[in-house]
Amino acid sequence: MTPRFEIVNNQYNIAYYCTRHQCLKGNAEKTAFRWIDHKGERANYTFRQLDAESNKMANALLQLGIKKDDVVFTFLPKMPEQFFAFLGILKIQAIAGALFSNFGEEALADRLGDCRAKIVITKKSMLKKLLRALPLLDNLETILVVDGDENDEKIMSLPALLEKSSDSFEIPLTSPDTPSVLHYTSGSTGKPKGVQHVHKSILTQSYTAINVLTLNDEDVYWCTADQGWVTGISYGIIGPWSIGVTQVHYGGAYNAETWMKLLEEEGISKWYTAPTALRMLMREDKNMYKKFSLKKLQHIFSVGEPLNPEINAWAMDVWGKEVYDTWFQTETGSIMICNRPAIKVKHATMGKPVDIINAAIISDDGKPCLTGETGNLCIKAPWDSMFVDYLNNTGVYNEKIKNGYYYSGDLAFCDPEGYYHFVGRNDDVINTAGHLISPFEVESSLLEIPEIAESAVIGAPDDILFEKVVAFIRLKNGITWSDDLELKIRIFLSNRLSSIATPQDIRIIEEIPKNKSGKIMRRVLKAWYKGEDPGDISTMEI
């Protein structure tokens, strides 16, 4: 039966619909998620348990003095506590955020410092990274450790706290514009920006879960995205649970055979993954796929980077399935443009806008572009899952909204059939495996290495990652490039920022090309890297 989503009694609280509402609708004993850890151990959690566990989390946070609009982050790998915490935070109308588990100390300090997070929930083995960032986090009151028995003023055992917490909680009536989720995203300049969403985002997230991902009551759904990514929140928590869909959450690393086994054994019917993962699967021997029967798998969806038509052809060959490309951003909160089962799929396109939003291609001077003409991909504001601000950066937010349209930063064109075609970014943000990386952040971290005098970072095309991070470095006088130095740089960046932000390629250069006002000419570096003509370099400082 196709699920419906309706707001009841003017209650907009996301966590209410993902837990209590499901119990009241008769889904209390239905499996909300099957947890599979990296060793393959399985545990089922019903909606009743999801409600009770998140209630305990809500009560524990209240006990620590957390109130409406306070910021609480998780810094966890994918694990059940991630979901209980997220929903518990939302139940008390605090603001919930999730940090990628591979973030390093600088990445943590930038984000947690900017939002003045009061509590971070983490696990013992990740505590050290957080403690290294702690001197920069004046507002951080408490660190809750999910597997620890610590108990001092700052670091507390979460299980000990939960043991004393009731599993009953009355979710306060929550208005549609109450702040809910805070995601951090990278821009081409400055530090990462906090993208603030509100509870009414659930309207668009549930709508697209039903009408794009085609989720229904009988589905077993697997979203491979980490909760540190907007997809992991919008479609790994809110969308499916708001309509009572059973999910599978897997805590292990990527492995082609394990993934195929999981799809088969769990009877996954809808699968939401990323082009990078599909490209990695494409590298496997085709015979491997013959060992698995994916009879129950109805639809595959993809998000994060443009989907190459080769993936569609390959998926049709090995699985007999279409892969539907979906496009959205941290700022949009939910799927905006996509290929989907309800429309004719056009490969190598982003698809068509979802019917509850209006998309447009607008030129730099604010005029609508003609069919086939490349321009700024914009969405008519507002829509329910639209971000409401960049935290502490309202000026930048205002720059993104012009004449009632949100400017996504992507360049695209619309063809005569109404399908949108992705062309590229209009800024220097790097999209590597679906993660947006700020060249500025990587450059700044590189400059912390004593041997480096100057740095410039670009994105370059990559067969697996879509784009890879490439760094150009000028060494200080008297420093010689060596394998040891390269390794030192890699290890430093992996631990300071994240492994995703670590350059795949490091090039030594005598001078970083800059224009007369000192701005790095990434366009020139990109052309050099690709062996192309850099074009006009008349503004370059020589």
Add this chain to the structure above:
Amino acid sequence: MGTFDELNAIFCKVFYDDDIKISRENTADDIEGWDSLSHLNLVVAIEKHFSIKFTNAEIAKWKNIGEMYDSLLLLIEKKGK
């Protein structure tokens, strides 16, 4: 320091954690931050430290640290001959 302890020290250096205690059974899921990208740092660090070079085929076969260690011992032995 034995070879396994030296390997342990490399894990500590690569993952910025002096408390890592590896065992033969450990996999990437047991060490925080050990993903496909940091794996490259780890392999290069091991190769540099022991002055050896793993083949792609060897690397692809490892299912846990024990298998990685066995590959390492074979290469060290070959180098010594």
